[in-house]
Amino acid sequence: MSSVYINGVSCISVQDTLAEDFFGQFKPENSVPIVKAIEPAYKEFIPAAMIRRMSKTVKMSSVASHYALKEAGIEKPDAIIVGTGMGCSQDSEKFLKNVIDNQEEFLTPTYFIQSTHNTVAGQIALALQCHAYNFTYVNTSSALEFSLLDAKLQLTDDEAENILVGSTDEQTERTMELYQLRHIIKKTEHFPVDFLTSTTKGVLWGEGSSFFVIGKNKTENSYAQIRDIQITNKLEQQETESFIEAFLVKNNFSLTDIDAVILGFSGDQESDTYYKTAINLFPESALLYYKHLSGEYNTASGFSTFMACHILKNQQIPEIMMINSIKKNAIKNVLLYNHLLGNDHSLVLLEKV
């Protein structure tokens, strides 16, 4: 498959990733179960009357998509593709509470209308008056990767020139409680956690929105090329190495061609073993992790993809992301590996422009 380019990026996350100099301002978190996204001043982007009505995921996406498009110099993309694990869970939860609390009576439709998973993509289309292809992937952990793959296929098929791709997830109070009940989020007594050497079950939960403009052509602003994407629902521990190796071979890459590997260490002892196995393949590469900065969530790879773009463009790796101490003179190829508690494994290969 031929390459496509990432020409605009924007990320709202637990870190202040909208700030100009965010590289130097990272504040890792390992002592609380839930971390929240730093929200921008929405009133600069969204009419005041709408701010109250819109859910967090819609607002974050509205701002992040705005910046990504602006950076790429695109007003109306040829397609809008959004990935989200939990969709509009705040409005879903509000409507569900109303249904239960009021015994199915005296309901108003607003929360229901905004509860569907495709609300984000639909709202962006509405705001841009964009009639083009509009898609929403809702995979447990590979929604962004499928969105990128879809975009890549359309660009290489000459169906589009510039595509807006995003990933977004928001927290809700009750879902967080239920995740704690289920120990998807670590027990309180298991914090603080060392993300790389954790011996306990569960993760630290975050949220955020990342948007990208993927183009057929290289521009002055290009961050990276997307070489290839590989996705699988399941993987046995012992298949991890062959999964990665086969992907690289398919792209005519050897293991030593990979300058940096960004791994999704989440602090969940059992499922992090996949990443530990992957590390063995790359003794000469810079190894990075990020969920101590972003938290885990269904589309956490939006944060790492955003970081990979900046790393490739700036040729600089934030010290705080380093697992080992291998420094590369030049960072040409970056491999991202992510999954969520052992489900939906994805590999994304990005290349310097």
Next chain:
Amino acid sequence: MGHKIAITGMGIISSVGNNVEENFISLTTGRHGISEIQMFESRHAGHIKTGEIKQSNEELVQHLQLNEDNNVTRTSLLGMIAAKEAVENAGISDINAFRTGLISSTSVGGMDITEKYFYNYEDFPEKQKYIDAHDAGNSSLAIADYLGLKGMVSTISTACSSAANAIMMGAKLIKNGVLDRVIVGGTDSLSKFTLNGFNTLMILTDSYNTPFDQNRKGLNLGEAAAFLVLESDEVVKKEDKKVLAYLSGYGNANDAHHQTASSENGQGAYLAMQQALKVSGIDKEEINYINVHGTATPNNDLSEGIAMIRIFGEGNVPEFSSTKAFTGHTLAAAAGIEAVYSILAIQHGIIFPNLNFKTPMEEFNLVPVTELRKKNINHVLSNSFGFGGNCSTLIFSKP
């Protein structure tokens, strides 16, 4: 389109039948599946009718022979039944023999269980396993596990056009050589959440839905699952597969008009149909039958009708019918079950009737097919539109 994509298997469960054969018999004998709510607790039971599948989750679990400790919700249970039939129908014995994927779709995911225990999961430790099964993506992972499938698994949620988009994405993955074979479709169970959502929007009929009728009062919700097996030409040739039909075109557009309502001129629908025809390379005159979205809401049928007239021309709209009077509107699964019905229409040379139609709409001169009609059908166009302005069109063709 680069090439047509072969469809080699299909499976379905809906309120008019537990498999393809039963659905076909219901469609040809005029037996609809709209009934009183029995399978879940709701204040609206006895007032609002739905296209409910009269099997409990326990019965479905038993039928599928799942382990007792499973955490499979109704959406996934229905999906498993339909996906299994599709895989068997395609004569697949080793699911991973080729690069095989599953692209499913749903709007509610595990909501049917979540809404039961939302506030009091703490009091039901044995039910807490269902917390893991709430997200939409989980339903496809569960179906893939049940099929023993390892590979690309994805879920699409674009409201009522979801399954059409799953079919479209599957076709693109085969066309581009990413996959050799892909199971595509959608599944949605009824839930109190959805029922009340549509009820507050005041687009549910208090009786039986009457698509494209002047006096239409809204839709009946339904539940269903349906899947198709798409295979590459190489696999079809190598395995000497019987091709049921081809997917020859697809189109996706956004109405960009309103979060829930369709535009007056049906712009999204118009663009989706236009795109699908363009991709297929088929002349619009060659379309023999349209399986319309036809939800029987005042807004949809008017907007869709206008879009059809814009595409085909006044007086030239092909014979059309909505099958939603049989099944109710099955949301994310709708385009999946209507894909199966479109293929059955091609295979048997039959147009299924648009039940409950009496009075033509005054805005235009469009009358659906109301009796079972025999006709040679080479190409069927199938529409599906959803909230968020999502509009999709698929074209199925005779092998």
